[in-house]
Amino acid sequence: MPQSSAEKSSQPTSPGPSRRQFLGATAATAASGLVVPRAFGAVHEGGSDTLRIGLVGCGGRGKGAVRDALTAGKEVELVAMGDAFADNTEAAYNELSGALGDRIKVSKERRFSGFDAYKSVIESDCDMVILATPPGFRPLHFAAAVDAGKHVFMEKPVATDAPGIRQVMESSKIAKEKGLGVGVGLQRRHDDQYIATIDKIWNGALGGGLGGDVLYTRVYWNSGGLWVRPRTSEQTEMEYQMRNWYYFNWLCGDHIVEQHIHNIDVSNWIKQGHPVMANAIGGREVRKGKDHGQIFDHHAVEFTYEDGTTMMSQCRHIDGAWSQVSEFAHGADGHCNVSGGRFYDRNGKVVDVVRKRGENAYVQEHIDLQKSIREGKPLAEGETGAEATMTAILGRVASYSGKTIKWDDAINSDISLMPETYAFDANPPVMPDEQGRYPVPVPGVSNGWTA
Numbered sequence: 001m002p003q004s005s006a007e008k009s010s011q012p013t014s015p016g017p018s019r020r021q022f023l024g025a026t027a028a029t030a031a032s033g034l035v036v037p038r039a040f041g042a043v044h045e046g047g048s049d050t051l052r053i054g055l056v057g058c059g060g061r062g063k064g065a066v067r068d069a070l071t072a073g074k075e076v077e078l079v080a081m082g083d084a085f086a087d088n089t090e091a092a093y094n095e096l097s098g099a100l101g102d103r104i105k106v107s108k109e110r111r112f113s114g115f116d117a118y119k120s121v122i123e124s125d126c127d128m129v130i131l132a133t134p135p136g137f138r139p140l141h142f143a144a145a146v147d148a149g150k151h152v153f154m155e156k157p158v159a160t161d162a163p164g165i166r167q168v169m170e171s172s173k174i175a176k177e178k179g180l181g182v183g184v185g186l187q188r189r190h191d192d193q194y195i196a197t198i199d200k201i202w203n204g205a206l207g208g209g210l211g212g213d214v215l216y217t218r219v220y221w222n223s224g225g226l227w228v229r230p231r232t233s234e235q236t237e238m239e240y241q242m243r244n245w246y247y248f249n250w251l252c253g254d255h256i257v258e259q260h261i262h263n264i265d266v267s268n269w270i271k272q273g274h275p276v277m278a279n280a281i282g283g284r285e286v287r288k289g290k291d292h293g294q295i296f297d298h299h300a301v302e303f304t305y306e307d308g309t310t311m312m313s314q315c316r317h318i319d320g321a322w323s324q325v326s327e328f329a330h331g332a333d334g335h336c337n338v339s340g341g342r343f344y345d346r347n348g349k350v351v352d353v354v355r356k357r358g359e360n361a362y363v364q365e366h367i368d369l370q371k372s373i374r375e376g377k378p379l380a381e382g383e384t385g386a387e388a389t390m391t392a393i394l395g396r397v398a399s400y401s402g403k404t405i406k407w408d409d410a411i412n413s414d415i416s417l418m419p420e421t422y423a424f425d426a427n428p429p430v431m432p433d434e435q436g437r438y439p440v441p442v443p444g445v446s447n448g449w450t451a
Contacts (some may be wrong), residue, residue, distance in 0.1 A: 008017030051076045051370060052149075052257065054126035056118045056141055058083035058092035059177065061155055062132030064362070065185070066096055069130065069153065070103055072366035077103045078450060080110045080124040082117030084133070084242060089113050114420040122148045128181070128373070131155065132252040134242070135258060135389075136418060139164040141394040143171045151373055155185040156262050157389035158251035158382070161449070165390045172382030183369035184385030186265050190365040192358035197341045198270055200354065203341055206331025213331050214270055216309055218416070219263035220324040222316040226255075228291050238419075240426045247293025248438075250417040250429050254295040256282075256399070257392040260315035265388035266327040266338060267303075267311040274387050275303035275311060277406045280397035294430060294438045294451065299340070301395035311394060316326065402443025402449075415449040443445050 053069055055062050058376045060080055070076050078096065083089045086252040087113050097104040112120040120140045122129055135157045145152050152175070159165045175182050188194045201212045206385035208214075229244040245251040252258045268274050282299035284292070297318055303311040314324075326339040341354030358364060372379040390411055398405045419429050430451075432438050439451035 003007045003368045004167075017087050040075060046437050049075045050078045050373075051373070052126045053077065054082075054121040054124055054129045055092075056078035056082050056129060056131050057133035057137075057155075058088040058123050059132065061185075062130065063092050063096060065130045065132055065153065065155065065366075066416075068362045069366045069370075071363045072098055073370045076370065077105050079105050079126050080112070080121045081106050082121040084113065084115060084117065086113035088174060089117070092165055099205035102106070113422075118144060122150060122204070127151060128153065134245040135253055136160045136164070136251040138247075139167040139171070142168055146171045146175045146178065146180060149180065151181040151369075151378065152382075153183040153185070153369055154382075154385070155259050156265075156385060157253055157392060158184065158385045159389055160250060160257065160416065162390070162392070162393065164418070165386050165393070168386045168389075169381060172193065172380065172386065175382060176380050179376075179378060181369055181373040182382040183365055184380055184381040185286065185365065186262065186381070186385060186388060187361040187365045187437075188262060188266055189381075189384075190368055191361035192356045192364075193341050194266070194338065194361075196356040197336065197338055197354045198266075200343070200352070201270060201329055201336060201338075205333075205352065206336060208331055214309065215328050215332065217267040217270060217311045218313075218328040218330070219260075219267050219311060220314050220326055221255075221260040221263050222324045224315055224319040224323070224324060225287065225297070225317045228289075230291050235360030237431065238424050238426055238428050241293075241430075244291060247291065247295055248428070248430060249294060250419070252295065253389075253393065254299075254396050255300075255317055256296075256299045256313075256315050256396050257389065259297075260313065260395075261388050261392045263315075263325070263327050263436040264303075264311070264313060265384075265390050267313075267329075267393060268388055269282060269325050270329055270338070271305055271309070273305065274391050275403055275407060276306050278303045278394045278398040279404040280395055280399035281402070281443070283443070290432070290436045290438075294440050294443075296399065299395060301398060302369060303391070303395065334337075397448035399439035399448075400446045401448030402446075403448070405448060413449065415447075 055066055081089050081093060093106055094113055122145050129145045131138055131154035138154055138158045144156055158168045182196055200337045203214050206212055241248045278301050280301035282296045284297050287297040298316040301313040305327045330337055336343045342350055343352040345351050369379050394410045397410055417429060430438055441451045
């Protein structure tokens with residue numbers, strides 16, 4: 001199982017890139033000094049231009065990613081599918097084939113289930129693998145795909161613990177060396193309006209001259225609760241936790257990691273780096289049932305970047321409370337609602353609005369990845385995804401522990417949340433007590449990684 005990010009947190013000294021320059025720079029990073037594959041059509045027997053995709057993880061996001069990938073390109077087809085649960089694989093196949101017809105070329109023999117289903121998908125004749133299982137499995141599956149020479153699109157987050165992050169970073173380096181394309185489902189980075197808005201921030205729209213001077217950011221994912229999948233009598237403990245995966249840290253990482261990562265990543269994008277420490281508060285106010293596992297229902301984190309500026313972060317899953325899913329950046333001359341593309345002066349007056357609507361960002365991220373692969377200039381988003389995920393993990397550890405946590409200490413932790421054995425009759429890493437309840441972190445007592 002899965003066993004440092006060194007990007008400096010500094011202000012840019014030149015204008016932000018255009019959309020093409022921004023994505024092109026990512027591709028150039030992947031290709032620099034390396035042997036890059038030939039143009040995509042040439043790597044197939046007979047020179048076919050068809051991009052053949054395998055899907056690992058057949059839940060809602062996996063199905064959505066397949067739809068997005070096939071919408072992104074006409075010469076794209078699904079050829080293999082796998083999930084831990086056979087019913088998920090079959091349900092996804094029926095839904096996708098009904099919606100997408102003959103572009104779903106997955107025979108019965110290419111529909112896999114079980115813990116090793118990912119191996120069978122990767123070993124098929126697919127060119128690219130979509131990884132969309134619960135994120136705890138991502139480091140293992142990503143490493144296997146890269147080892148097999150497959151291009152990868154993987155959903156966020158990319159891990160749930162520090163050993164997993166380090167494994168993803170290492171696999172990302174190997175992917176670059178092999179010239180493999182790697183996309184990560186942080187779709188805001190492919191959204192034309194976000195790109196244009198952050199470009200204006202970098203060009204001094206908030207004050208501070210060229211490169212901008214962002215004094216602090218605020219990021220939010222405050223919303224109601226999500227689904228719960230109650231235990232059934234025939235389930236083993238492992239199956240129950242995997243079906244109800246959102247509520248167990250080894251699988252999900254808590255909602256600050258699984259969901260709020262999007263907003264946290266926008267702040268890192270603006271700041272061109274990651275925080276160096278965090279302190280936080282968090283807990284469980286309404287999600288206290290047995291099926292709510294061990295995660296919190298709210299977190300508030302103060303992240304500090306290397307230059308001393310801060311990101312103020314909130315995420316909450318409580319029905320009926322204030323909802324907000326957005327990001328803000330503040331400078332000497334005003335502030336920006338980044339998600340809305342609206343710039344305000346110091347008196348709160350709107351002074352500029354960015355209106356730049358392109359393709360749906362969920363589709364655009366696949367367009368960009370497929371284009372980069374076909375042109376032999378593969379995107380390399382693995383390290384960015386790992387850095388965003390690690391930032392969210394840093395916040396979770398600070399919230400669980402109630403202590404100030406430094407980035408270097410967190411990313412170098414050897415505490416693994418993953419099971420020793422992957423089998424439905426094996427014990428997962430966290431087990432219920434006699435009342436069917438799970439250990440929940442207590443700030444001031446917990447080490448931040450475990451309860």
